[in-house]
Amino acid sequence: MTMIDENPTGAPSYKWVGSRSIRPDGLDKVTGKARFGADLTLPGMLEGAVARSPHAHARIVSIDTSAAEAMPGVHAVITAADLPDLAEAGAKTDDVFMSEKILARGKVLWEGHPVAAVAATSREIARAAVAAIEVVYEPLPHVLTVDEALADGAPLLHAEMITRGVDPAPKTPSNAASRVVHERGDLDQGFADADVVLEREYTTKPVHQGYIEPHACVADAGQDSRANLFVSSQGHFSLRAMTATTLGWPPSALTVTAAEIGGGFGGKTTIYLEPLAVRLSSKAGRPVRLVMGRDEVFKATGPTSGSRMKIKMGVTNDGKMTAAQVWMAFEAGAFPGSPVGAASMTAIACYDIPNFLVEGFDVVCNKPKVAAYRAPGAPIIAYGVESIVDELARSINMDPIDLRLANAAVEGTQSSYGPVFPRIGFVETLEAIRDSDHYRSPVPEGMGRGVASGFWFNIGGNSTATVHVNEDGNVNVIEGSPDIGGSRASMALFAAEEFGISVDRISVKIADTQTIGFNDVTGGSRVTLATGKVVIDCCRAIKEDLCRRAAKTWDCEIGDVEWVEGQAQHASGTETPLSLAELAETAPRTGGPISVTKSDNVRGAGAAFTTQLVDLEVDEETGVCRVARYTTAQDAGKAIHPSYVEGQMQGGVAQGIGWAFNEEYIHNADGTLDNASFLDYRIPVASDLPMIETIVVEVPNPGHPYGVRGVGEAGIVPPMAAIGNAIEHGTGVRLNDLPMSPVRLLDAINQRNDG
Amino acid sequence: MSRTHINCTINGDETDFLSESGGSLLNALRDDVGLMGVKEGCGTGDCGACSVLMDDRITCACLIFAPEVEGRTIVTIEGLANADELHPLQQCFLEGAALQCGICTPGFLLAAKALLDKNPDPTETEVRYALAGNLCRCTGYDKIIRAVLDAAEGIRASATSGDAA
Structure with a gap:
């Protein structure tokens, strides 16, 4: 691993921040003690199961639960009739859509x-x-892709949905939920100024x-319309709010405890089972555990969107990008809410392009509602975009990194989505890859090499933390951000650095919704930045x-007093310094x-950029690729715990490699999923992967006390394009x-051979 | 519903429990014996989160009927540490940041133990193939592989010094 400081000599030096401490939750996780969502058992607890639609699109004619209710051992059965009708309630x-996602009302909109x-x-x-519940369906025609959903005369999922963001508003409903646009400059002039213009179409699943x-x-509802919930979630406060809305309860009636979470990647920022578990529990008067099977996870929880994209970009012979036109339509699944808005904002955010039009459509179809990924x-x-940029570089005989450097967004560039960038580190990631041993090494015989870059905003948001000093002088940090990648380790390091005491003396706990103030979800790579900020604020106040x-x-x-390395010192040096332990011991006499x-809606998020490099070996007889070498450079701002920063970078790349080569939802003609395992x-x-080499670039974020940017997400942005670029380079x-x-690659290779 | 009385050795202790005859070892360990360190990720033998050692072989507990373990020896994650001392694999996973969310960690540790018990000096490729039945979605495997190689080195070193003593 390499660490690159923007200014090694001028950077502040830290004792704990930047070290590789043992994570606070590590011991429980290597010994099997850590309690995940399914691991809580309560006295008298019932087990739940969910009846799901076998159809992609159908009207519910009737539901007869009487046989199920009559079975010995069954304590509660619920349907939409047991939840408030939010549409009726206005x-x-x-x-309303969220409620209908939890339990179908009138129609089913996807298999599952x-x-x-x-x-x-x-x-x-x-x-x-569940098998004894008799549901009579009247199947309806379905649409599975944006092409099918946008076709003339396509069956509609929501009979009254008018596309938002179109002026004037359409008079007839469609499956297009909304349109977003970002534009600047003069597109025609931009393309006229270009020496090379390429136009391509892309699809993803x-x-x-x-x-x-x-x-x-696990839900445990009392007879008083209050309940405790133990959940696997990225955000137990937002889960509480969504669950309460669906139940028609006030959020404060729910006490939600975040279990250890076995991965989320955005997919656990929403709700699926929780209102069902609470309602079953309140109806049965007993605790209820609901756990999905893997097939349910695939069929009924959010993947990210399939898409169709059309991209046109122009560049001059000396490497200046002059114009970009991007059109994209994203599958939202059964209800509006694909990430097409973020995609539109990020599309060309790496580059300073004077003329562009980015247009995106959010399109519903008969698949599970997408969730954040x-x-x-x-x-x-x-x-x-990163594929066409690579083609443009090739068409003007320019190194792909040099083309990116020549057009890179820098401090002061107005981003394509509006704000002017403060200090950012895109150029540094490009330079880190350009100067890496990997890039300077010749491409091995028979291999292809590809480069691509990526951008992600990162966010701040609402966080609360409490810090206590125990009577022995050790410190408890209490926060409310479920830890999906090691954030407790970062919180401990912040506290150790602030107090100037060993990280071993810090314990970190994630409290339930009754015990700590509000926190936004763990998402947007926000926790180390925002929750870290309020932890630091607590430490400084203490x-x-x-x-x-x-x-x-x-x-x-x-x-006359200052805090130095874990103790209060008198400026004159005349008093014996007082350690944290000594001050803790005398606390009853000193206040x-x-x-x-401390709580805050934290601003000052710093954008993340990454550039990645891959060497691929392509077997031209089978179409199978082997990733021979992979290097990723990402601007972390400041790596608080370098191991977990590297882990985020490596994990994002690995997911991207899967996305590039294998992963896809395969739906059949009936609209049902063929590969739900x-x-x-x-x-x-x-055995599919090599070691993933990391270069942690540290261009401090001016908006955070330690320069943190957030590292969780950007890493998954470039791999698919980097690999596509390497395939072209090699074949x-x-x-x-x-x-x-x-199969696809082999087809293409055979066509090349025939052509 | 008929239940079967099963006798076996779990984590060194002679254990008996009643299990549904059609129930999996995974459900028996979690529900009947209370060993919640065994995780269910898929229930179909594809992810390895429920890996246990059955007579020293790495096994998906979700694919074994509970009555099949009659008379056998089972080791779960709860039995990996030696009393107050972590197994070198556990220590190396902690020090090497070889876990993020931790749900797959018990399975990986046991699969790695099964490997190192048979092959104390594996190559990186051997480790990758030995662990290919265990899915991790967080780490990209890099730090897991390094931790296993580090643990193997540590175990060999202590065996050598033990021999010398």
Whole structure:
């Protein structure tokens, strides 16, 4: 691993931040003690199961639950009739859609759409009861892709949906939920100024986040319309709000505890089972556990969008990008809400292009509603844009890194989506790859080499933290951001650095929704930045308090006291310094317990850029590719725990490699999913991959006390394009459709050979 | 519903439990024995999250009927550490940041133990193939492979120094 500092000599030096401490939750996770969503058992707990639609699109004629209810061991059966009808109540459209996603009302919109749920004394009985629920369906014609959904006369999922963002508004409903546009300059002039203009079309399929832990929760409702929920979630506060809305309860009636979460990647930022579990529990008067099977995860939880994209870009012979026109339509699944908005904003955000038009459509179809997936939307559009950029470089005989450098967004560039960039590190990632051992090494015989770049905004948002100093001088950090990649380790390092004490003396806990103030979801690569910021704020307030207490002890002005390496020191040096432990011990005499809570809607997120490089070996007889070498350079701003920064970078690349070669939802003509298992939906395994070399670039984010940007998402943006570019470099064959599977590649190679 | 009385050795202790005859070892370990470190990721033998050692062989507990373990020896993640001392694999996973979410970690540790017990000096490729039955979606495998190679080196070194002593 390489670390590149923007300014090694001028950068502040830290003792704990930037070190590779043992993560606070590590021991429980290597010994099997960590409790994930399905691991809680309560006395009298029932097991639940969900009845799901076998059809892609159908009207529900009737649901008869009487046989299920009569089965011994069945304690509760619910249908949409057991939840409030939010449409009737005049709720917001998005909430109505969310409620209908949880439990179908009138129509089912995809295979796997829940229609009823059961709680029984065992999983076997619950499943048998689900099978005994008689649902009469009237099948309807379905649409599976944006092409089918946008075709004239296509069957409509939502009879009254008028496309938003079109002026004047269309008079007739369609499956296009909304349109977004970003434009600047004079497109015609831009293309006229270009020496080379290329136009390409790309498609991608839905791919799943593929977290190894299926969705799971345990609900324990009382007879007082209150409930405790134990959940696998990326955000127990937003889960509480969504669950409460669906139930028609106030959010405060739910106490939600975040279990250890077995992967999320965005897919656990929404709800599926939780309102069902609470309603079953309230109806049965017993705790209820609901756990999905893997087939349910694939069929009924959000993948990210399939898409069609048309991209036209122009460049001068000396490498200046003059114009870009991007059109994209994203599958939202059964309800509006694809990441096409973010895709439109990120599409050309790496570059400073004077003239552009980016247009995106959010399109519903009869597939599961998509959910966030790591840098939602960005990898999809980057597959197109970074592929065409590579072709442009080749067409003007320019090194692909040099073309990117010549057009790179820098500090002061107005981003394609509006704001002017503050200090960013895109150029540094390009230079890091250009100067890497990998890029400087000749391409091995018989291999292809590809480069691509990626951008992700990163966000800040709402966070709350509490820090207590125990009577022994050790520190408890209490926060509310579920930890999906090691964030507790970063929080511990921040606190250790601030107090100047060993990280071993810090414990970090993620509290339930009753115990800590509000926190937004763990998403947008926000936790190290935003939750980190409020933890740092707590520590700094406590240090000030400690100095005040020392001043009181020494009977001096607070201005004469400063906090240095874990102890209060008197400026004159005349007093014996007071350690954190000593100040903690005397706290009852100096103002009482030492504890601070801070909350903030944190601003100042810093954008992340990454550039990646891959060497591929293509077997021209089978179409199988082997990733021989992969290097990723990403601007972390500041790597608080370098190992977990590298881990995020490597994990994103691995997911991207799976997306590039194998992963896709395969629906048949009936509209049902043919590959709802890890056997048939093949994610990369250890023997598919090489070591993934990381270059952590550190261009500090001016908006954060330690320069943090957030690293969770950008890494998945470039791999598909980098691999497509390497395939063309190695074979002369260009694939514009994901996945670039062996079958597809072999077809293309055979066509090349025949042509 | 008929239940079968099963006797076996789990994590060194003679254990008996009642299990549904058609129930999996995975469900028996979690529901009847209370060993929640065994995880279900798929229930179809594709992900390896439920890996246990059955008579020293790495096995997906979801693919074994509970009554099949009669008289056999099972090791789960709860039995990997030696009392107050972590197994070198556990220590190397912690130090090498070889876990992120941790749901696959028990399976990986046991699969790695099965490998190192048979092959104390594996190559990187051998480790990759030995662990190819275990899915990890977080790490890209890089740090897992390194941790296993580090643990193997540590175990060999301590065996050598033990021999010398």
